[in-house]
Amino acid sequence: MISGTFGDEDELLFEIELIAADGLELPVDAMLDTGFSYWLAIDNQDVEPLDWISLERQTLLTARGDFDFDIYAGQVKIDGQEFDIPVHVGQGLPEVLLGRQWLKTLRLVVDMPSGVLMLGG
Structure with a gap:
């Protein structure tokens, strides 16, 4: 399991690695967002150096209204x-967002009074 940290407003933050097409691993801080239904969301300027393959376009309803996303075949390393x-x-x-799909495959431990935040197998 990897240890996470609590942000200034109690965000759940974890360091993960984005793996570029050439195998380079780029560490980033990602925020777990249980309101995001999918795996991972990143800003379009962050995907360019990764050289991932674009698959399709999808419109999602977000807290800010309808939002267009490009879907890429990505690779990440967690734990x-x-x-x-x-x-x-x-x-x-x-922010780089980890969605709640991770909670189907990885165990999340949150104990704010004790300062414990962990994610992993």
């Missing part, structure tokens, strides 16, 4: 494991 996942890429995303 030492590599995952091939669809990644939602949109304009103006201030």
